[in-house]
Amino acid sequence: MAPHGNPEAPASAASEINREAPKVAATNADSSTTAPASGPAVTPRGATEETPWSLWEVFVRSSRGLSHVHAGSLHAPDAAMALRNARDLYTRRNEGVSIWVVPAESISSSDPDSKGSFFESPQGKDYRHATYYTKSEGVKHL
């Protein structure tokens, strides 16, 4: 395999997207001369039934040293496309140095109806906060 990708395709971002181009061209070597320009593109026709793109949640790290923060969601057919879509949708102005995409269905969340009981434990436990301890007020460096 040519180390620089498909020799017939220019070394651009487009050739990067079409990384498998040489293999496809090889298997269709005979037909590609007679087939119409769209020849190779029609080969995966078996999979054309309308499949809605699934939902992905996008997390963006705005700069080094910060955690990824939820930015929004989008639709994509797979993780690679989700990452590209996320880049185009959520980082048009250098908003990020790293992106995570997570299938929305993979996220488990606490039940919104049980918020009271689920988060009950820390309630009434003010002693977990520094502000609970007032006797040290005025003492330096404490």
Add this chain to the structure above:
Amino acid sequence: MASQNLQSVPAELSPEEQEREAAGQAYFDRIISEDSRIEPRDWMPAAYRKTLLRQISQHAHSEIIGMQPEANWITRAPSLKRKSILMAKVQDEAGHGLYLYSAAETLGQSRDQMMEDLIAGKARYSSIFNYPTISWADMGAIGWLVDGAAICNQVPLCRASYGPYGRAMVRICKEESFHQRQGFEILLELSNGTPAQKQMAQDAVNRWYAPSLMMFGPPDDDSPNSKQSMAWNIKRFSNDELRSRFVGMMVEQVRVLGLTLPDKDIRFNEETKKWEHGPLDWNEFKEVLAGRGPCNSQRVERRREAHENGAWVREAAVAYARKQAQKESAA
């Protein structure tokens, strides 16, 4: 509370269900009265959900259709710089549409359904995008007046009670200010150019002024949904209030441009401390909303074409993703 007026609990609910509904309503009312935010999985009144869905999806459609009047000038922008700026702006509009579709989806409407409604001509979008862009100066007037009005409308929506909507609006507002400034700059340059260029700028302002004022929606006494939206903290200010503020800002800015607003009745009312403007043609507004504006059918037709012509791309992406997945599982 006003929100309960629209809430009719169906009789066929079992006692437990009724109890759950009542508890949900009480929780919802408390969140709203505390000026806190409702999140997607919270209980919410059916009418609240419906109102939001209507507003957010119309807003999303407006962004998507709003790409067209400006895309019309990309190939004819007067310089490479202006072309790059215009492309970035149109790309932003697409992004804004997608943020908003995501927000609408959290209310239980599928994105495909919203797309379908738009290209079937069933969904509404802002009347402003049904006007034609006939000169380059229109790019300036759209940025300055149309995006300016949009910003006025949208800044308070950042505090809308529905979390996903507010968050989408925060992102959108950050990006809109570039849109308005670039429009202002186009008009300023034309205004300082040749007399013909200045005339072109004035002509664009003359044509876009009234439609941009109408973007705030019908007058308060003719806006049936406004009161309820304000009670739910979706809207923070009335249509007329926002329109008046906008007029005040434009009065200042048009002086810097060296142009005039086509409205002799603009005045600052010392008593009410509000800006007032001349009469607007609300019949025209209703006609355009009803689908009889200058460009309605063209806009929807173009959107349908783009959607249908893009089908093979969506299908190919799915096929490619499937093939990659098969390869990975085989390896």
